[in-house]
Amino acid sequence: MDTEQLVNQLAAIVGRENVSASAVDRITHSFDATQRQCLPDVVVHPASAGEISQIVGLANEKRIPILPRGAGSGFTGGSLPVRGGIVLVLTRMNRILEIDVDNLIAVVEPGVVTARLQREVERLGLFYPPDPASKDFSTLGGNIAECAGGPRCVKYGVTRDYVLGLEVVTPTGDIIHTGGRAIKNVVGYDLTRLFVGSEGTLGIVTRIILRLLPKPEARKTMLVAFSSIDGAARAVSAIIRGKIIPATLEFMDASAIDCVRKAAPLDLPLTCRAVLIIEVDGDQAQLDGQAARILEIIQPLGVVETRVAATADESEAIWKVRRSVSPSLRILNPNKFNEDIVVPRSRVPEMIRALEAISNRYGVPIVNFGHAGDGNIHVNVMVDLRQSGMQVKVEQALHDIFRTTVDLGGSVSGEHGIGTAKAPYIAMELDPATLATMRAIKQALDPRNIMNPGKIFPPEEGQPSCVPTVSPSP
């Protein structure tokens, strides 16, 4: 590739100041939250679908990989330039174009940070529910690429459920429009949802029509300590059977409680071996009754302590317990393998027990927390890769984790996507004919395989892979 010529051609499209092949820009855009890196050839910051269409046209002609990128906060390598190419940074396209209060719709560009949209619509009494943990920095374009979730999904669903329509630049440089402004729409194939979760491999989203809801009037947070994970899991099913769907049903298992305890004093009884954080939302008038009913329903299931927040500060204190898990992990070991499995919610205890067994089998600490309401478990395998043979042990442990997940009727990714990190495991879940169908779609829309290549599908022999951002050293 003649990089200088490419830079000049890109500069003619987006302006000299929005394209760079400098070492610093290439390194800055070489990694995401997976802590692996690969250098792109060029970094470009387009401002419109028209510019992107021209850039993609050029890349298609020259068969150069295109890597769409938002905040680069993904956990599975979705924005890593595994085969070099042009990183297309979408953060300049960060306008909220419209908030339509009557029709509960927002129209935005892909570079809008999720929490910013949430603040803007909440000011108008509206609500955009998807709440990935990264929402303060991740972008809506990235959320759509990965079909982001979050704690509120048990009641409100995932990103997919809020995307009504898209403008997309296809891998051949065409600008297409999918869906529309209506919830009901059966005009041709549902391209909207095909693009949601396609991890930037089928096209570049340049405009998004989102569905909004009225903002719930109030919310109420509870922390419930259980003597076992079985009790906590049974509580989840019992609450839902009791016709209450809380906005969040978060859990920490014994490994997570122990980990938090090691990092700081934890004001919970020692008999507590599982925690549920339950938040209900809706009309102020009904929340007290709902909270009381929940506590009544779950009381027989091994509850050792309950706290119901009476104020916003008390609610914040409860959420602080949950948020303290992630920072506490590093006291166990320096390297984190953060998986994102999902099983039917009644199988959560079985999965947790299997994770304990895998932890013992390979002598690696595994800490689990996540979204009990939808069976989405964040599995954190904490190791020190400087120890000899540890990389192999981790790989064996991950293999066993994904195998068990699929055997329990689950999925290897609930909200982080496949990217490069889970591509070696996708064939455990999808049979060859299903994968072949996905490949046929990829091939049909991106015949030259320029759009975020090397993602989702099982890696081919000899495919280049990224290096760790921090090399293990003795």
Added chain:
Amino acid sequence: MDTEQLVNQLAAIVGRENVSASAVDRITHSFDATQRQCLPDVVVHPASAGEISQIVGLANEKRIPILPRGAGSGFTGGSLPVRGGIVLVLTRMNRILEIDVDNLIAVVEPGVVTARLQREVERLGLFYPPDPASKDFSTLGGNIAECAGGPRCVKYGVTRDYVLGLEVVTPTGDIIHTGGRAIKNVVGYDLTRLFVGSEGTLGIVTRIILRLLPKPEARKTMLVAFSSIDGAARAVSAIIRGKIIPATLEFMDASAIDCVRKAAPLDLPLTCRAVLIIEVDGDQAQLDGQAARILEIIQPLGVVETRVAATADESEAIWKVRRSVSPSLRILNPNKFNEDIVVPRSRVPEMIRALEAISNRYGVPIVNFGHAGDGNIHVNVMVDLRQSGMQVKVEQALHDIFRTTVDLGGSVSGEHGIGTAKAPYIAMELDPATLATMRAIKQALDPRNIMNPGKIFPPEEGQPSCVPTVSPSP
């Protein structure tokens, strides 16, 4: 095509008793609710995905069209054998395989009638919300093919929102598995939603994993008569802005009220020019409060009468008003063109005014009712095709209706699909590049174009079309 040989080959797969090329069976499977008909060559009743895989393999080899069919109750010709071929009737595959109360999941075969599943899950305290008007006879396979909606969609969403996973026989005879049992799932492309609404053109659904909800404890029905459609439309927005999302928000415009009045005495004041039927559901304890709040919110908007049902009988009486519209239409004229447009809900009054203008322009009665909550209007153009020149007038009126719909930011089909009936209009809504993307997917998955050919995409020159089931005669 050697029909006798084909029948023998099919009989070897499904048994002699489940295949027929008799005139009576071909005629019985030649039409749907569009009142047009085209004869298939053979009718086959398979019992399993394995049998279907073999049938499709055979059809693919011989390039014979395959027409999947449930109850044949579609409104847009989705199951019409426009190019002959094999009608694959799925009604023998009618087992409810599993209802998982803990995980709120049902697993069913495509031939299950929607209302039957609803009854079965409600017996267990669960709820399957999508409620197309055809639910007492239409099948879940057909609901998925067309992404069926219904009155409850304003609160609960459409069929797409309840499909978690599918088993599908592809046009090449492979059996694939999409999605799974989790709401959160980002493992490869979202094939599940690509198949939902694809009208049987990409494959045959042979097993369905559905998401369920807890059944709402109670419901409350209200009828509100308004002096204008503008008041009724403003009421819809005001209710939702008031943080109440009713389960249904149905409307009848002045044309529908007049039509019902002509058919039978209607106990509503003459000043009533629009009706909303509002039903809220949820906890018994909160419904009275919600109903009162709704009536308070909408009072300033030209309300001329309100009725709140105190009993199930009174609720039924209110719904009877709404259900009386369809049967009353035939007193206007014998031939009905039943369209299914959707516009952003704030544009409903503009659309209704445009429909009045179109009705006057061509001198054809147009009666409108439908789902105000999501802007989905059932437009009924009532004519007598025996009148000379009427076919042309109807086509001009439909053209104007769809043109206006798209100009108002709407869609030409909210819940009935495109099929053959709206294929001539799809290019009004979708630009050429978007249609080309859909065609590329169709071509990739069905290279020999055997799977329900002649549907969705704009008809080609010289394409055979079906004949009316009842020919106009003088």
